[in-house]
Amino acid sequence: MAVCAENTLASFDRATRDGAVAIELDVRLSVDARLVVIHDAAVDRTAVAGRRQGVVAELTWAELQQVxxxxxxxxxxxxxxxxxxxxxxxxxxxxxAAALQAAELVLREDLQDRVMLTSFDVGALAEVRRRSTRLRLGVICTEPTAAALAAVRQLDAAALAAGSAHLDPELTGRLQSAGVQVCGWPVRTEGELAQALAAGVDLVTADDPAWCRERLAALAGAEV
Incomplete structure (x- = not known):
């Protein structure tokens, strides 16, 4: 989040209070096979004190808690x-490496109705799909190439998240007609928000949900 330390419990709480209808988070696997929520492969960028460096996949859960x-x-x-x-x-x-373990957690806790597993890595999603047809999957791509769209069909994915600059109403409508939710990203400026809305997306990925909701309300008011 733009207003809170990213991928933290505090940021998820803030996003919910600021009106986010969904939370996007990132998952990796520690060296001792714990599912950890962090974006980067290393802790270096987000660490501000304690342990300041290290590759997530080479650190134990206890070591990661020193960050x-x-x-x-x-x-x-x-x-x-x-x-x-x-x-x-x-x-x-x-x-x-975290794909199957994340899938097992969602199934074990019976969270498949409100948790979607997403990735740029189609192979990881295919592994999850082989585990269960009950899990909701989302394909992420910068540009909705033929390969990305084929992956949506082959995986029976529930969603496609793509760069808003590469989406258009015709493609978005086609996906929506097939029951696929379309998410545009990133949305950091009013121009990017307008671009996503022009493409007809269902969701946008924004670092500041309160700002995004405010701008959506303003744009809706301007159209009245």
Whole structure:
């Protein structure tokens, strides 16, 4: 989030209070096979104190807990995040090694109705689909290429998240008619928001949900 340390329990709470209808978070696997919520492959960019460096896949859960993030937050486990977030959650699989374990967690906790597993890595999503047809999947891509659209069909994916600059109403409408939810990203400026709305998307990915809701309300008012 733009207003809170990213991928933390505090940021998920803030996003919910600021009106986000869904929370997007990232998951990787520690060296001792714990599902950890972090975007980057290393802790270096987001760490502000304590342990300041290290590759997530080479650190234990205990070592990762030595990393202090902004506002005194720590790296959460996926279990903890799903335990506190009550909105829809899009779990982006950053590390393919985490795919099956994340799938098992969602199934074990019977969260498939409000948790979607997403990824740029189609192979990771295919592994999840082989595990269960009950899990909702989302394909992420910068540009909706023929390969990305084929993956949506082959995986029976529930959603496609693509760069708003590469979406248009015709493609969005075609996907929606097939029952696929379309998400535009990123939305950091009013221009990017307008671009996503012009493409007819169902959702946008924004770092500041309160700002996004405010601009949506303003744009809706301008159209009246």
């Amino acid at each position: 202090e993030l902004g506002e005194g937050q720590r790296i959460p486990s996926l279990e903890a995040a799903l335990g506190v977030v009550r909105t829809e959650v899009h779990v982006e699989i950053k590390d393919p």
